[in-house]
Amino acid sequence: MKAILLLEDGTVFEGESIGVPGTTIGEVVFATSMTGYQEMLTDPSFAGQLLTFTYPLIGNYGVNDEDIESGKVQAAGIIVRELCDVYSNWRATGSLADYLEKNNVVGIKGIDTRALTRHLREAGVMMGAISTEYDEKELVKKIKKAPNYGNINLVERVSTDEAYSWTAQSFADIKPENPKCKITLIDLGIKRSIARRLAWEDSDVTVLPYNATPVDVEATEPDGLVFSSGPGDPRQLYGTVNTMKAFIGKCPILGICLGHQLFGMAMGGEIVKLKFGHRGANHPVKNIFTGKVSITAQNHGYAVSEKGLSSEVVVERVNLNDGTIEGLRHKDLPIFTIQYHPEASAGPNDDGYLFKQFIDSVMAAKK
């Protein structure tokens, strides 16, 4: 079945429908990681976005029940050059094509994804739609009518409604028998890997919804607090920023991605929208203090700028490509935040040690 991808600026790509027929609207973004499509599709940070894979062959190794970061496909749509119909991997339980269908994902294949990427690189990310139903004219109207990505509270959609205690969800998970500390994880759209990594460090993880109040958080008696990654514009989340502020100075805090941006806001920093974001698994980040460079997985469209940032924090890490802030550290308190994804999945594990570093700081603070 034919499908079209239409961008807000009128650019059209014709291709073939994948997943289910229908229409979907979202921010069109591209990710440059060559593997990890299942992790990316299920990452809540991609909510509200039509995800373009720059690697042209997607679906090679099928899908499985393990490489998922949440219970469902979160991306609003998928854009690929080729969806491989025959997959091959020992862990595969099915094809990506079937998986998209089961998850009711509207997608498109057979388009020149490199041309699309070059366009987005030049013009910036923008709203767009994939459709098997409407012609261009009607689709333009639909896009115009739809709320802009930045104005949607996507975190509300992806965050848990209820508090829960993290338990093993897959082969790689462990629920520590004798946890050494209690970590409260604020769910802004968590990837399972974040909770998993904390559990690997022998912590008892309680997950709270994004709108948990300081009282709710206090009730979990946390030794440390983690603010997760998640979708959308952080400026939608002043409530969560306030909750964070209430604990600055009370316990160690780790912020990842969106959580990092909220900390930036809490410390007076300004949020800027990046032209086409950082989405991929090859971003070099330099630790200014050690001079070491890590290759990191990234997925963000906004960044904290140094403007207005309190002198209580220092910029610890920067992106070598564009110099944007990749990590903040509080000068006096055991708080540090990371713009990228040390939990990897998909992507390199270079900075997985940061979870241990955080738990170590939690243990130090406990004493």
Added chain:
Amino acid sequence: MPKNKNLKKVLVIGSGPIIIGQAAEFDYAGTQACKSLREEGISVVLVNSNPATIMTDVDMADKVYIEPINIEYAERVIAEERPDGLLPTLGGQTGLNLAVELANAGILDKYNVELLGTPLEAIQNAEDREYFRALMKKIGEPVPESWIVESKEEIQKIIDSNPPYPLIIRPAYTLGGTGGGFAYNAEELMEIGCRGLKLSLKSQVMIERSLLGWKELEFEVMRDKNDTAITICSMENVDAMGVHTGDSIVVAPMQTLTDKELQMLRSASLRIIRALKIEGGCNVQLAMNPNSYEYYVIEVNPRVSRSSALASKATGYPIAKVSSKIAIGMGLDEITNAVTGKTKAAFEPTIDYIVVKLPRWPFDKFSQADRTVTTQMKATGEVMSIDRTFEAALMKAVRSLEIGLDSLTLKHADQLTPADIERGLKVPTDERLFIIAEALRRGMSVDKICDLTCINKWFINKIKNIVDTENELKEHGKEIRALTSGQYATHPEAVELLRKAKTLRFPDKLIARLTGALENQLRFICRNHGIVPTFKMVDTCAAEFEAATPYFYSCHEREDETGCRFGCEITPQTSTQTPKKPKAIVIGSGPIRIGQGVEFDYCSVHSAWSLKKAGYESIIINNNPETVSTDFDTSDRLYFEPLTVEDVLNVIEYEKPDGVILQFGGQTAINLAKPLHAMGIPILGSDFKSIDISEDRDKFEHMLRQLNIPKPAGRAIFGIDEALEVAEEVGYPVLVRPSYVLGGRAMEIVYSEDELVTYMKYAQEVSPDPDAPILVDKYVLGKEVEVDVIADGTDCLMPGIMEHIERAGVHSGDSMAVCPPQTLSQNVIDQITSHAINIAKALEVRGLMNIQFVIDDEEVQIIEVNPRASRTVPYLSKITGVPMVEVATNVVLGKTLKEQGYGSGLWKQQPSVAVKAPVFSFQKLRDVDVSLGPEMRSTGEIMGIDTDFSKALHKAIIASGLDAPLAGSMIATVADKDKEEALPIIKDFIELGYTVYATEGTCRFLENNGVKTTKVYKIGDNASPNMMELIVGDKIDLLINTSSKDKRIEQEAAVIRKASVRKYIPCLTSLDTANAIVTALRAKKAGESSDCMPIDFYLDPSKRK
């Protein structure tokens, strides 16, 4: 970490001659290293014995020494130059081994030379299996069960312990897996194990559990002093474990691994490079169980390698260049990414295409060779292709190979029996890829093929997609034919099918064959329906950042990135990026193969550089990932494409160049002359007419008659009767060969009617064009001479004359040659000069031409003329100081020789002598007979240059590995026809101090002539001393064996020759070579001492001290 300020001068060691396992990739790496170091203001001293390389150009380094790569010469260079540092990791295993030897011998300490980059300890840790295993165990990386042995007794111990067969055997400290193999039982273990002990520089062999059938995966990794470590490229071998990665089909990036698996292996690779403390680039090979997370670390190469060259070309990331900067102390975050110009070298390339590498094997030249591919590499070269789908990249790669195929169908596919197919799937050979396709065509299931080949289902399915598309085209031939013949204005299904086939990069020729449509109509109809290729950029970042790399690949997509407008009109039109500059395309020479080696890449690169100098925009089309020509900063624009007419035309239609230069890309490029000429594409330099005359026997002879230039009697014939007739006419022996072939392929000297009949049957089989005639000539047994000339229509410059050491009958590529000539009379030199000038004029040569002569008793006769650059151009350029390719490029652009300061005739004689000697890879090709003949067999060459002939000759002998001791033992077994001639040579050896063993006939002859020898028995004689016993028992230093026409004797002789190769004993099959060696040894013994100085000092004595 800024660069080390104490480094002012650095020594770089090259990799020497091209051999299997060590090819052009090290010219690429070495050239990048030199450039990279000089960019940082460091003075570079280079040592390499291979003249056919870009890196040995005088202006690549501050001092270039073309001297043998051994400890003696290295020390002399160090003593003379006193470098502050030595960069050992850019010259392949040869360079690395020499650096280790220099360090161990205390020479580096003595002269206070710092070993740059990876520390010596790290090199040893990676190279020495025992250290390596211990280190892997320490950091928790799994290595397969294995044993290190240093003696026969230890091998026996393993056998006694009942090990898990199959076992894999690898000698330590060798090149490209030399001497390794699989043992399925105790007997094989003992045989291969003992061979390995001998081949290893340290008499050390590793025996290991075989992981046959596991996935073989590779990471190219880099690390700097600051411990920042990154991976550049992941690669997956399509062939499972058991096939050397150099002989495997390889794709990048990995295709069948999930992110979890890939990251697990990536993390392991980084842990390994960190544990080894490597500073620079390194290759990590891993094996992974296809059904679990289980993996093993197989091997680490602590240096740049063939894989790193491939990874550089596959991603655009210049590994050798960055490695060199790391070696002088710079950090990855301080080195600029040359591709984007903005970002840093500390990042991991991500790509948005798939890369396929196919090996190029020499089995077309070596029909007797065992075509099975195993752990011992046999490929001489490789091709790479890039596209947006695997199928497309594979189709392009296949036609880049130039093996006469444009699809996955073997010529003899329909003759294969089901048993052939099954065996062909089970046993990996050069044909397996095609047999997979044939099995699919015959309906074998994908699963069964996976079982038989151990190749992942994903790849087999992609091949199936190609086969299915072939079938679709066949089925819809009628519709496609109707479409192309204009019967349908449109036919959407047919158009879509064409689009699909073209997107999978089916060539028009193949579509025409499958559908019955006409090729040129297909081209036309595709254009009418907008089915045209586009070009995309290789930019290291999947388009995330704007890149300035002018490096393109073709694909069928929506957007083109060349900035050129596509169109059929050929009128020159400049691209938007650089208005006004004229443009020229240099066609490269494709994969390295016997007969067409790195020399032609040298020529292509120089031509591109000369174009730039002349104010042209230079464009290179080539597909060899190992070379300098495919470095994106060699030309102004690089297209990575097959070199077929269709693929080249695609580029031409975008670029619309002012002309195409064909004369530097070997036979590959010359083959395009006729079709491009027919399309009206302007060819710069000698045009199709010159090529046609030189290749068409009748026209050529007519020309020679008119010029009154003699040639050996004979002519072009069709069929056996005519062949016999000609042979009768001119008299046996005759030299026979098919016309239009490369490197003397299928050329033979035939002594009798019977042999001629046998030959004719064979020649018809191997000729690429069954209608092409066979050439039958009188075999003139005289001295062979060759020249390369540059002509501009008026003048004809002859930089030098090369006199072959071996007489006619040995292929010119396999002969030793000396320049200037040592034994030619002025009369002969005058004839050569005048013939060359006359032929250049008659052929209207513009640019380079090579002529081969045979001297028949003071009469100079023509053997062959090629109006193009030849194998000897780099050698001749270096020893005469005439930049031949530059001069020729200027000529083809219209600048005369006079305008360039040159005239007609022989260029001034140089005050030095240079001997070029061939280097063979027989160690890697066990079943190939080593005897010299009219068919070329060498893979590379070296040069010995010095102030006189015997010194230069001795250097050439050392550098080519024919190094015989001043005294020792030798076996002589000489055919009757050669006995007289052999006598003085053998006497000379005895005088030097050699003990001579001779076989019965030779022995009797020698004794009769007063030469004392020891009789040695033949293998079959079952008596002692036996030839085999002497060879295997290491009792022999040299073997002289000339071939006899007696088949039975020859068979045994071949066994002996092969055995000597196995034991690394020089085997001389030409008395001329033997004579040269004894001459050189005699001079050496007389105390003559060689010189050691930069190449330009030899040419200009005023530079010497």
